Amino acid sequence: MLDWAILDAVLALGGTVAAVAEPDGYCRQTPGPALPPETVDLGLRDQPNLELLQRLAPDLILLPSWQRVDLPRLARIAPVFSVAAYGSVAPLAEAKAALLAVGARLGREAEARRALAATERELREIRARLASRQGASVQIVSLLDQSHAWVFAAGSLFHDVLARLGLVNAWSRHRDAVVTIGLEQLARHPDAWIVCLRPTHPPLLAEVAASRLWSSLPASRHGRVALLPPLLAFGGLATARRFAGELGAALTGRTSLG
Numbered sequence: 001m002l003d004w005a006i007l008d009a010v011l012a013l014g015g016t017v018a019a020v021a022e023p024d025g026y027c028r029q030t031p032g033p034a035l036p037p038e039t040v041d042l043g044l045r046d047q048p049n050l051e052l053l054q055r056l057a058p059d060l061i062l063l064p065s066w067q068r069v070d071l072p073r074l075a076r077i078a079p080v081f082s083v084a085a086y087g088s089v090a091p092l093a094e095a096k097a098a099l100l101a102v103g104a105r106l107g108r109e110a111e112a113r114r115a116l117a118a119t120e121r122e123l124r125e126i127r128a129r130l131a132s133r134q135g136a137s138v139q140i141v142s143l144l145d146q147s148h149a150w151v152f153a154a155g156s157l158f159h160d161v162l163a164r165l166g167l168v169n170a171w172s173r174h175r176d177a178v179v180t181i182g183l184e185q186l187a188r189h190p191d192a193w194i195v196c197l198r199p200t201h202p203p204l205l206a207e208v209a210a211s212r213l214w215s216s217l218p219a220s221r222h223g224r225v226a227l228l229p230p231l232l233a234f235g236g237l238a239t240a241r242r243f244a245g246e247l248g249a250a251l252t253g254r255t256s257l258g
Helices: 004-012 023-028 050-056 071-078 090-104 109-129 157-164 183-188 202-208 212-216 237-251
Strands: 061-064 080-081 137-143 147-151 179-184 192-198 226-227
Touching: 004 023, 004 061, 004 237, 050 071, 061 071, 071 080, 071 237, 080 090, 090 109, 090 157, 090 237, 109 157, 109 237, 137 157, 137 202, 147 183, 179 183, 179 192, 183 212, 192 237, 226 237
Parallel strands: 061 080, 137 192, 192 226
Antiparallel strands: 137 147, 147 179
16 A cells, blocks of 8 residues: 555445555544554555555555556556545545446445545535534644745645635645645634644644744634644545534534643
């Protein structure tokens, strides 16, 4: 398994994974389901250990259609199934299609359709719970250091989920999935909520929360900050579902960054 969005789909379907590229990184950025302890680390996602993969002799290799890997060599190791994942301008729709494609290839099409139906039902329910927040502006942030962050823009999976929940992405004019910004730029949208993904380096959260810059932001001053658990920046439908659920819970209460 060379891509986390596809891994997201396989695990959501209850599939078995023998080897994953950068498994520790995946586990740090998602609340579950957990990878089996015997899962083999294939190295970097863009430079997998093909010698190790050959020794493992897998039944199937899954990879995204955009990934530039030695396809002829992979095909000599095991059948290769290429899936369109996070390569379009509609990541949520693509995540649904990827889940169905993986489900069909693994003989789990019924499970995939049930997962799609459950996701649609949950999105409708969460939107209804957020009725009082319809049209609210949101900035989705992943901290990089004490003064910089990623903000998720119009090309992101999170942007599509916001739209389904009746919320507005304050950074929708940017067509990329993520934009690197200085934290002071969050003040450009004074009426927006800040939804912050908890960093995988815990001390960073306390450092930013204690800074004068953070406390000066309008969202921080007015209690419009929601803290979510770590989530995959480029995940699949399972990530979209987790994000919607966590966001719905956070926006029905008030949480601080601390």
